[in-house]
Amino acid sequence: MTEAATGAERTPGGRLPGWLRPRDHELTGSGRTRLVETTLLVLAGLLLAIATINDVVRQTHVNQRLIADERTWRAYTGHDYHNLSIDQQLLGESSRREVICGNTSPGAPMERTQLCLEIWGPTVDGRREVHGGWYLRAKIEDDVRADRYGCFGPAPQGMCPG
Amino acid sequence: MSVAVEGELGFARTRSAHWAPALATLFALLLVAATAEIVIDGSLGHSALIPKSPVIAGWLQGIGERLGYRVFLIAILVFSAAYAGLLALLRSSAGAVISKRWAIVLVGALHVIVFAGPILLSTDVFSYIAYARMGVEHGINPYLHGPIAIVNDPVFQYVGSDWRHVATAYGPLYTLISYPLAPLGLVGAIWGMKLEALLASAGTLALTWRCARERELNPITALLVVGANPLYVIYGLGGAHNDLIMLLLMMAAVSLTFAGRDASAAAAVVAGALVKATVGVLLPFMVLARRSLAPVLGAVAALALGLLVGYAVFGIHGIDIIAALNRDAAFVSTDSFANEIAHLFGKPGVFPVDHDLLKAALVLIVLHLLWRTWRGYDWVAASGWTLLAISVTSTWLLAWYILWPLPLAVVVRDRRLLAATLFVQALFIIHQTAPLFAPVQ
Numbered sequence: 001m002t003e004a005a006t007g008a009e010r011t012p013g014g015r016l017p018g019w020l021r022p023r024d025h026e027l028t029g030s031g032r033t034r035l036v037e038t039t040l041l042v043l044a045g046l047l048l049a050i051a052t053i054n055d056v057v058r059q060t061h062v063n064q065r066l067i068a069d070e071r072t073w074r075a076y077t078g079h080d081y082h083n084l085s086i087d088q089q090l091l092g093e094s095s096r097r098e099v100i101c102g103n104t105s106p107g108a109p110m111e112r113t114q115l116c117l118e119i120w121g122p123t124v125d126g127r128r129e130v131h132g133g134w135y136l137r138a139k140i141e142d143d144v145r146a147d148r149y150g151c152f153g154p155a156p157q158g159m160c161p162g
Numbered sequence: 163m164s165v166a167v168e169g170e171l172g173f174a175r176t177r178s179a180h181w182a183p184a185l186a187t188l189f190a191l192l193l194v195a196a197t198a199e200i201v202i203d204g205s206l207g208h209s210a211l212i213p214k215s216p217v218i219a220g221w222l223q224g225i226g227e228r229l230g231y232r233v234f235l236i237a238i239l240v241f242s243a244a245y246a247g248l249l250a251l252l253r254s255s256a257g258a259v260i261s262k263r264w265a266i267v268l269v270g271a272l273h274v275i276v277f278a279g280p281i282l283l284s285t286d287v288f289s290y291i292a293y294a295r296m297g298v299e300h301g302i303n304p305y306l307h308g309p310i311a312i313v314n315d316p317v318f319q320y321v322g323s324d325w326r327h328v329a330t331a332y333g334p335l336y337t338l339i340s341y342p343l344a345p346l347g348l349v350g351a352i353w354g355m356k357l358e359a360l361l362a363s364a365g366t367l368a369l370t371w372r373c374a375r376e377r378e379l380n381p382i383t384a385l386l387v388v389g390a391n392p393l394y395v396i397y398g399l400g401g402a403h404n405d406l407i408m409l410l411l412m413m414a415a416v417s418l419t420f421a422g423r424d425a426s427a428a429a430a431v432v433a434g435a436l437v438k439a440t441v442g443v444l445l446p447f448m449v450l451a452r453r454s455l456a457p458v459l460g461a462v463a464a465l466a467l468g469l470l471v472g473y474a475v476f477g478i479h480g481i482d483i484i485a486a487l488n489r490d491a492a493f494v495s496t497d498s499f500a501n502e503i504a505h506l507f508g509k510p511g512v513f514p515v516d517h518d519l520l521k522a523a524l525v526l527i528v529l530h531l532l533w534r535t536w537r538g539y540d541w542v543a544a545s546g547w548t549l550l551a552i553s554v555t556s557t558w559l560l561a562w563y564i565l566w567p568l569p570l571a572v573v574v575r576d577r578r579l580l581a582a583t584l585f586v587q588a589l590f591i592i593h594q595t596a597p598l599f600a601p602v603q
Contacts, residue, residue, distance in 0.1 A: 021453065026205055029442065033534070048554070053500040054588045056596050058505055063600035094510045141323075 012069060062088075066095065068123040073100045076117060076130050084111040096120060101136060101143065112138050116148075118155045131155035176407035183250055190246035193390055196237040197272050200396060201279030203229035213285040214320055216349050222279060224387045228426045231597040241392045242591055248390065249584075252383045269367065269389035273399065277360050281352065281401030283561075285322035290340050290404060291316045291351045293330045297337065298344035303477035304337060316348045326372040329479070331486035334472030335403055335436035343495040355402045362406040363389075363399055368570055371469045373573040376420040389579070391568060393587050397561035405515035405562045413569050415444060416542055417541040424452050425460030432464035436472070440552060440566065443528075444545040450532060451541035475573045490558060492517065497593055498559035512557050520555040527551045546570035554586060564590055 039066055074080055076144035084102040093095035103112035117133040132153025140147045151160035205222035206210045209229040217223075227233075281287050293304035295315055302311050308327040309318055318326070330337060343354035347379065367389045374384035388394060396407055413436030418427035428448060435442035449457050472481040479485075494501055494512045500520055504512050528551070531544040549566040555560060564587050571580040 026582055030190060038578065041582060044554075045582070048499055048504065048586070051499060051506040052593050054506045055593060056599075059596035061601040065597060138194040 007019040064073075064124065065128075066098070066146075068126055068128050069098050069100045069119050072119055072130060073102055073117055075127060077102070077104070077115060081106075085109070090143065091118065099133075099143065104135075107116070110139055111143060113139070116143060118153070134160055163498060165380070176273075182251060182254075182499035185247065186260055186264070189244040189248045189251070190264075192240055193248075193268065194271055194275065196241035196244070197275045197395060199226070199237045200229065200234060200282065200400075201275055203233060204282055205478070206281050207280065211283055213281055213283075213288065213289070213322070215281050215330040216320075216352065218349055219278065219280045227502060230546050230601075232601055235595055235598050236596070238392055238591060241396065242588070245390055246390055248386060250388065251382075252380070260382055260386075262382055265385050271383060272390060272395050273360060273363060276395060276399045277356055279400075280333065281402060282354075284396055284401035285320065285325070285356050286404075287352065287402045288317055288320040289325050289330075289333075290355060291343070291348065292321050293332070293337060294340040294344040294351065298341050299567075304474055305476045306437045317351075318501070320348075329486075330490075332404060332438060333436035333468075333475055334480045335433060336407065336438065337467060337480075338471070338475065339407070339437070352402075359399055359402040359404075359406050362410040363394075365410045366406060366413050369410070369417045370569045370572060373413065373420060375414050377573050377574065377575070380576070387572045388569050391565070392591065393561045394565050394568065397419055398565050401562065404437060405561045408434050408441050409565065409569055411437060412444065412566075413486065416450070416570070416573065419448060419452070419542075422447075423576060424454060424456035425463075428457035428460035429464035430467060432461050435483070436468045436573055439487055440549065443548045443552070444541075446532060447541040447548070448546045449536050450535045484488075491521075491556070495558050495560060497561075497590060498557045500557045500559075501591075502593070517557060520557065524551055524555045527555075540574050540576065542570055543574040543576045543579055546574060546583070550579070550583055559590075561590060 005097050012103060044077040061069050069086060070082075070084055073084055079102065084100055087099040087101070090099045097118065099116050099118055101114045103110070104115050105112045114136040115133065116136060119132045120131060121129040130153070132151070132155035134148040134152070136151040137149075138141060138146055146161055148160045151157075174541065182387040194279040196247045201219075202222050203209075203226040206212075206226060206228050207215065208422065211229050211231065211234050225408075261315050276282070288308065292309035292315070296302040296304045296307065296309065296312050297319055300312050300315070304338045306329060308325065308329055309315075309321045310326045312318055339358070340355075343358075345352040346354055367385055370384050371381040376549050397403075415430035418424075418430055428445060431441060431448065435445075445461055447460075453467070469481045496510070500512050500516060504510070504516065528548055531539075531547055535541050535544045546567040549570070550564075553563040553566060554561065564583070567579065567583050571583045574580075
């Protein structure tokens with residue numbers, strides 16, 4: 001079985017020696033190559049499929065955790081706001097510890113002073129435990145140490161300036 | 163084969179042929195409905211799936227509701243299922259009921275619906291416009307500065323936050339193509355970009371049709387596989403991505419080769435690479451397969467002209483495509499397979515050593531494909547495999563990158579390429595579905 005181009009295309013190279021001329025058909029022995037290629041393709045496909053499914057499951061668990069974080073922020077602050085930002089990297093991406101920030105009064109995202117909470121631990125009744133937090137001035141997009149104030153609770157030691 | 167078995171098969175064929183028009187119509191309606199749902203709901207904006215944008219599809223507002231992840235994912239899954247059903251129908255003998263006119267009307271309808279709606283799923287088009295406005299309206303070289311240099315320009319607020327400091331990574335030909343749109347104002351430029359994407363897509367599909375016919379493959383199947391593909395329609399066309407212009411030049415190159423015009427074909431590949439460098443991978447396979455001086459001369463002439471113009475307009479940075487590629491290759495997206503495999507093995511993400519391993523794997527794949535092309539394997543298929551390998555091994559994978567091999571896959575006889583491309587696309591879509599199981603508000 002050949003996978004070479006069909007004869008529909010005009011082939012140049014008529015003056016070249018035989019071994020250099022463009023080929024109408026693939027050289028013999030390609031059947032075994034094809035078998036090896038197909039086997040490798042199936043194995044690679046299997047790896048990609050397993051990795052994808054694993055990642056969907058992982059992401060679903062992360063989302064469930066983030067839902068609990070949002071519920072925790074709303075219950076802690078008493079504000080039923082939905083525009084909350086969650087930082088998974090500040091406390092370590094694989095730590096399952098998150099910092100979640102939201103406005104302290106009604107307004108567009110980050111338009112008001114923000115309250116940030118450090119949250120981790122198991123989910124109990126759809127919520128997780130708050131271990132401390134800090135405030136951020138309005139319109140601060142990047143939560144950096146210099147912009148934090150009013151740190152509270154045991155966890156954020158060293159997270160605020162001064 | 164016994165008479166009884168033949169009779170049963172004949173009956174089954176008749177029955178499937180009887181149902182085929184109804185099934186084809188059902189699949190077409192589902193494709194149109196899913197597309198319309200995304201576009202109408204997307205026109206309201208205020209969604210994580212729709213980039214912040216000036217209102218360009220106001221007449222669609224008031225019909226739908228704000229596009230949420232759940233509705234979007236259900237729509238994209240329905241689209242994908244209908245697309246799979248359509249392909250299954252085309253593979254069966256009942257697929258003969260799908261006529262040329264029917265296929266063109268369906269693909270045309272999907273294109274018109276997406277064209278009429280808002281920009282979907284990506285802020286890239288605002289980066290394109292920002293780079294154009296930097297050059298034309300502000301006299302700033304987009305190869306030296308990111309959009310942050312025009313912070314007071316109306317387009318700046320719409321540029322993705324990750325790209326505000328980043329100079330353009332696109333080729334000088336694309337930047338020049340985008341320049342005439344800059345004076346049209348923001349809304350005019352958005353429509354200009356959408357029109358460019360629409361025309362590029364129409365050209366790509368027409369050339370795909372022609373190439374399939376040249377190769378004695380079914381052009382209707384080729385048209386529908388590409389033109390009704392969920393990633394092509396919703397992500398590629400919906401985001402007005404310049405990848406469609408690259409695909410147009412890629413298919414022009416393939417078509418020109420089929421006509422025996424090797425020099426022009428190589429020039430078309432170089433033009434494509436001056437839009438987006440990736441398509442340049444076709445060149446070694448083309449040269450190796452054709453084994454004549456014509457493609458080499460065509461490529462050298464086009465490259466010399468392109469670099470000369472690029473240098474004259476943008477300076478040395480405008481033609482330093484390798485630096486831009488190296489910079490982008492270091493990015494990591496959550497949808498990349500490299501990232502997923504890292505998670506599978508318990509790592510938090512991709513490390514620098516993984517970049518090196520992936521590059522080494524890609525080099526081995528390309529060397530193998532070059533060897534096979536030398537032995538007579540179809541260079542178009544080898545190019546398609548290379549584009550697929552680039553997207554799979556890239557740590558920065560976006561939906562429209564998996565479109566690159568698709569038009570090539572439908573004009574080659576090695577059906578494994580199409581199967582592998584569609585498989586990778588299916589995995590990409592499956593990877594998007596996590597919010598269906600745990601929707602974060």
